Amino acid sequence: MRIGPSFFDGKPSFQLVYCAFDHYAGDIHMLDEVRRLDDGRYLGIGRTGRSAEE
Template sequence: MVTRIATSHIDGRPAFQLDYRAFDTVNGRINLVDDVRRVQPGRYLGFGFWGFTDSQRRVLQPFILEATSRQYRGDIGTLRA
């Protein structure tokens, strides 16, 4: 995914954003973009937006991320042309 600090789709405040659309993966093909915010150290709240129409992309898909001590696996995926 491409990552950046960008204006949140939810409230217009800065959020860490993960954009999968640049890659030829299932997530890229469904136009997935995640907004993530830190709730407390080691815990993050995210909302995924995906779909092919504006109405589909307005449906929030919440998720929680937690810090891990595992090593980074490296970049995977193929960049779209």
């Protein structure tokens, strides 16, 4: 877990990084991002990559 720049727009997001775990989600370099919107709702999106850098 970390706070880092969003892959999509560079704004800060809470990120769940799965590559630290011995699990399928880590093998496909899954990363979830969560952000709180101005109206108090939360927005989450996940993505996968070919490498940890993606």
